[in-house]
Amino acid sequence: MSNRGDGALAAGWGPPYLLYLGDADDDLAIKTARGLAYWRPQWCVGQYRRSQGTPSLGLTDMDMARAKREGADTMVIGTANAGGVMTPDLVADAVTALDAGLNVVSGLHQKLREDPQIVAAAVRNHRVLFDARDPAGGIPVGNGRPRAGRRLLTVGTDCSVGKMYTTLAIERTMRARGLTADFRATGQTGIFIAGSGIAVDSVIADFISGAVEWLSPARSDGGWDLIEGQGSLFHPSYAGVSLGLLHGAQPDALVLCHEPTRRHMRGLPDAPVPDLERCLEANLAAARLTNPGVKAVGVALNTAGMPQAQASTACREISERLGVPCEDPVSMGVDAIVDNLLACCAN
Amino acid sequence: MSNRGDGALAAGWGPPYLLYLGDADDDLAIKTARGLAYWRPQWCVGQYRRSQGTPSLGLTDMDMARAKREGADTMVIGTANAGGVMTPDLVADAVTALDAGLNVVSGLHQKLREDPQIVAAAVRNHRVLFDARDPAGGIPVGNGRPRAGRRLLTVGTDCSVGKMYTTLAIERTMRARGLTADFRATGQTGIFIAGSGIAVDSVIADFISGAVEWLSPARSDGGWDLIEGQGSLFHPSYAGVSLGLLHGAQPDALVLCHEPTRRHMRGLPDAPVPDLERCLEANLAAARLTNPGVKAVGVALNTAGMPQAQASTACREISERLGVPCEDPVSMGVDAIVDNLLACCAN
Numbered sequence: 001m002s003n004r005g006d007g008a009l010a011a012g013w014g015p016p017y018l019l020y021l022g023d024a025d026d027d028l029a030i031k032t033a034r035g036l037a038y039w040r041p042q043w044c045v046g047q048y049r050r051s052q053g054t055p056s057l058g059l060t061d062m063d064m065a066r067a068k069r070e071g072a073d074t075m076v077i078g079t080a081n082a083g084g085v086m087t088p089d090l091v092a093d094a095v096t097a098l099d100a101g102l103n104v105v106s107g108l109h110q111k112l113r114e115d116p117q118i119v120a121a122a123v124r125n126h127r128v129l130f131d132a133r134d135p136a137g138g139i140p141v142g143n144g145r146p147r148a149g150r151r152l153l154t155v156g157t158d159c160s161v162g163k164m165y166t167t168l169a170i171e172r173t174m175r176a177r178g179l180t181a182d183f184r185a186t187g188q189t190g191i192f193i194a195g196s197g198i199a200v201d202s203v204i205a206d207f208i209s210g211a212v213e214w215l216s217p218a219r220s221d222g223g224w225d226l227i228e229g230q231g232s233l234f235h236p237s238y239a240g241v242s243l244g245l246l247h248g249a250q251p252d253a254l255v256l257c258h259e260p261t262r263r264h265m266r267g268l269p270d271a272p273v274p275d276l277e278r279c280l281e282a283n284l285a286a287a288r289l290t291n292p293g294v295k296a297v298g299v300a301l302n303t304a305g306m307p308q309a310q311a312s313t314a315c316r317e318i319s320e321r322l323g324v325p326c327e328d329p330v331s332m333g334v335d336a337i338v339d340n341l342l343a344c345c346a347n
Numbered sequence: 348m349s350n351r352g353d354g355a356l357a358a359g360w361g362p363p364y365l366l367y368l369g370d371a372d373d374d375l376a377i378k379t380a381r382g383l384a385y386w387r388p389q390w391c392v393g394q395y396r397r398s399q400g401t402p403s404l405g406l407t408d409m410d411m412a413r414a415k416r417e418g419a420d421t422m423v424i425g426t427a428n429a430g431g432v433m434t435p436d437l438v439a440d441a442v443t444a445l446d447a448g449l450n451v452v453s454g455l456h457q458k459l460r461e462d463p464q465i466v467a468a469a470v471r472n473h474r475v476l477f478d479a480r481d482p483a484g485g486i487p488v489g490n491g492r493p494r495a496g497r498r499l500l501t502v503g504t505d506c507s508v509g510k511m512y513t514t515l516a517i518e519r520t521m522r523a524r525g526l527t528a529d530f531r532a533t534g535q536t537g538i539f540i541a542g543s544g545i546a547v548d549s550v551i552a553d554f555i556s557g558a559v560e561w562l563s564p565a566r567s568d569g570g571w572d573l574i575e576g577q578g579s580l581f582h583p584s585y586a587g588v589s590l591g592l593l594h595g596a597q598p599d600a601l602v603l604c605h606e607p608t609r610r611h612m613r614g615l616p617d618a619p620v621p622d623l624e625r626c627l628e629a630n631l632a633a634a635r636l637t638n639p640g641v642k643a644v645g646v647a648l649n650t651a652g653m654p655q656a657q658a659s660t661a662c663r664e665i666s667e668r669l670g671v672p673c674e675d676p677v678s679m680g681v682d683a684i685v686d687n688l689l690a691c692c693a694n
């Protein structure tokens with residue numbers, strides 16, 4: 001299994017990484033950094049936090065100069081906020097990292113390369129900047145025509161409920177069984193983990209489904225594309241991205257991801273989280289537009305917020321209600337979901 | 348009624364217009380120009396066609412130099428193609444127009460300001476370039492929170508079925524009755540007609556619903572915002588745009604637009620057009636996410652392709668099936684739809 005994608009190498013940046021957490025005060029706001037630390041711990045030299053209130057990833061706290069001395073190549077801006085803007089503190093820290101000799105990569109909407117101070121620091125230090133959310137040029141409009149190959153897509157009741165983790169866990173499990181399966185990254189964290197991919201929330205709106213068709217082209221080697229989902233059809237801010245992604249992915253199989261302790265849609269206190277049946281049915285109905293044979297093969301439950309006994313009960317209850325396996329990819333693995341995937345999509 | 352928007356004036360371009368048709372060989376490909384010629388005929392000095400095979404709008408054919416002599420201020424590139432690219436012929440014609448002293452505006456995805464030849468010609472002639480599809484900066488992410496005011500949105504079974512015409516016809520009819528109602532443009536043609544607006548298919552995907560919330564903010568004067576729809580929830584290329592637009596519009600009322608002779612989805616010979624009930628129900632279900640009280644108030648049928656008697660029968664049959672008025676905005680007007688809108692949303 002290649003752990004360092006060609007995309008990263010080609011762009012001149014890559015691991016080892018210093019993970020930048022800044023002054024994030026919300027665990028969801030550091031999900032990019034957390035994803036990297038979880039899936040590629042061997043790549044993470046340390047973390048940089050501005051304040052004691054910022055959650056830790058359990059890595060060694062260090063500044064940019066020390067990270068460079070300890071072998072770091074690139075600082076990953078592993079924070080996310082609504083709108084994706086860079087604060088003055090963040091700009092100053094990026095400049096410090098460049099002056100310390102690190103490359104800097106970011107998944108924020110606001111681009112490193114559009115900030116004059118950051119660009120000047122990159123130039124004077126001969127360092128590389130990479131914006132994961134830069135829309136790739138030359139993407140065609142989607143066409144929805146059936147294409148060869150088998151594809152699984154993770155969908156969610158909300159943002160930040162474990163779609164990327166689930167997709168990567170399925171990749172790991174399938175590969176451990178000797179199957180051919182490739183994670184296809186659609187978000188900033190996934191791109192840093194895979195070394196390639198496309199941030200679908202950052203493409204021009206007309207090209208959402210086309211971007212996913214481009215990311216996951218026809219394949220005829222019998223392998224699976226495991227496509228990372230984004231957002232939710234029920235999120236008032238981002239549902240357009242989710243629908244275009246669903247149509248472009250043309251999935252044979254859906255895995256629904258859910259965080260049962262979530263009280264409301266991420267960032268919107270007044271927006272309720274949809275129930276699982278309604279959410280799954282809406283995703284299946286929309287997915288049939290480009291793949292009438294689509295099937296639900298499992299539910300991935302993020303049970304980090306509940307005791308183990310309660311988590312097991314919740315999974316069993318959901319599995320009975322929806323008629324598909326339900327498990328927590330982090331604490332239980334995804335073997336039952338993969339078993340069902342292979343049974344449902346045997347040929 | 349102001350017929351020349353502040354947006355157009357502020358940007359330094361505006362009517363009178365020369366409508367550029369180029370070598371378009373498809374009636375749908377000149378829909379921007381046709382919309383302008385229909386809704387603002389007093390602004391259109393003439394048309395420029397490269398070939399005899401290009402459909403005419405019934406305007407005087409003229410080259411750029413003559414258009415300038417006859418008072419034109421701006422050449423509108425009124426053609427559209429999938430992907431929105433500029434051909435070498437189009438680039439050459441834009442340069443000719445600039446050299447003749449015209450400003451040039453375009454609704455293509457590919458930007459005038461990104462072509463070095465066009466930019467050089469604009470600079471040497473002190474002319475203005477305007478790309479209607481340039482994403483407006485500073486748009487916030489959508490939030491879906493209920494906002495004051497009343498909003499109608501046109502939705503469609505497909506692209507190019509008359510959503511803009513229908514919306515403008517409703518504006519005209521409501522204003523003729525002394526009501527306050529404002530067309531909100533979401534596409535290139537609408538922007539040229541209104542003089543302001545935002546091309547929602549051109550914003551970064553994460554900001555689709557936010558763009559529509561920005562375009563149609565809370566209002567408390569008792570008036571209606573009449574929001575131009577785009578695409579279709581059932582179009583595999585563009586459904587993400589349509590869903591984000593629907594959520595951002597937070598409509599009280601939907602008007603479904605349909606072209607009954609359409610054999611397949613625009614540009615996709617293998618994709619069937621959805622039936623009206625299914626399409627309307629899917630739009631209502633999705634719209635309830637941000638406005639649970641949304642209602643369907645009418646169907647706008649584009650009957651240009653059928654004899655009058657058949658058109659009347661079709662409208663009657665659809666009206667009975669769906670339980671709302673159905674009429675052709677061009678040949679029959681929209682009085683019954685407006686009557687029903689006012690009856691449904693009286694308070």
